[in-house]
Amino acid sequence: MIDDISILLFGFLAIAGTVMAAFSREKFEKLISVGIIAAGIMPFIIAGGYTDVAIAVSLIAPITTIFILMVCRSDADDYS
Amino acid sequence: MQLFPVKENATVSGQKIYLTNNIKEYQRVWFDMLNGIINIIAAAIVAWIIFVTTDILLGLPKKGGVSGAEAIGRSVEEEGGDLNGGYMIGNIVCSPDASAGTLLAACGVYVYGIYGGLAAVVLVFIGNRICHDKGYAGTTGAIIASFVIWGLSFYGISPEQFIAGMVLAIVTIQGLSHKYSSRLLGKLWRFRS
Amino acid sequence: MIELWICGLVAVYAAIRIAFIKNNLLKLPFLNVIGFAVAGSLVLILKDPLSLAAAAAFFIGTTLESNAIASRIAGGKKE
DSSP states (O other): OOOHHHHHHHHHHHHHHHHHHHSOOSHHHHHHHHHHHHHHHHHHHHHTTOHHHHHHHHHHHHHHHHHHHHHHHHHHHHHO | OOSSOOOTTOEETTEEOOSOSOHHHHHHHHHHHHTHHHHHHHHHHHHHHHHHHHHHHTTTTSSOSSHHHHHHHHHHHHTTOOHHHHHHHHHHHHSOOHHHHHHHHHHHHHHHHHHHHHHHHHHHHHHHHHTTOSSOHHHHHHHHHHHHHHHHTTTTOOHHHHHHHHHHHHHHHHTSOHHHHHHHHHHHHHHHO | OHHHHHHHHHHHHHHHHHHTOOOSTTHHHHHHHHHHHHHHHHHHHOOOHHHHHHHHHHHHHHHHHHHHHHHHHTTOOOO
């Protein structure tokens, strides 16, 4: 079961990822910070009992990052 | 667990009090918890030996498997580390290898004993296929680790302590200093070949 | 219970170290450490075969994402 200290630790992880994503300048640092956000919210989804939602989120969130990489590369090719 | 053990049904004007009445009970609860730390450190050493040996025997530091692993290897070398150690760190990041196999085997043995460990081996094998991995480092590590963890669970080290120990072992390889850990891995690789 | 605290502390330590590294490629091993810690803690929170599948899926997903980011930083092909 999840207790108060673990809630604080994983919540800090999610907030740290958000702050780093907001205040970074380069694009790869932002992508890595979005990965940290997804990692931080996963224990809360499991602790609520929604294990099937957790499987879906853990497969969808990294594929979304791969889609973002595809979009960025095609934008750069259009400009060059 | 609660930080302050509560005496049953203790109330002061209708609200529960969270101070312990007995200082010995408080100390006993903390002592039970800290007693597991020695087991966790022992589990970390065993897990470190398992996954580093499996990776080096299967030839992971020889070359980068994918282009990302080669890039990480070259970056570690520019920082002052060893090239082969950097290739191994890159392979640990970019594909499921024996470290992932050991962690998921520990999770499997915790959930359902040896059958859970074998189910974790199947999951790691599917993951290796998804990542187009040419070798089978993850599956090998998972099989070896399942039997070791299940065997050690009869001798006092429980699988949950193996999960925490594996996380500590991966911190010593990838989380402290890439320069010195890649030098250590390079020394072990040269010792093997 | 202390194992869950260890996993949480390791994840917070790795997240703090990611913020202070300049080279983008060297942030990826720390992201992998976060993935290990969270995958371990998913099983420690709920002891269920389905949460084992969630831990495996989460770890494979994080590895695929790190692989894609690393090969893109290295100037690789579209994946």
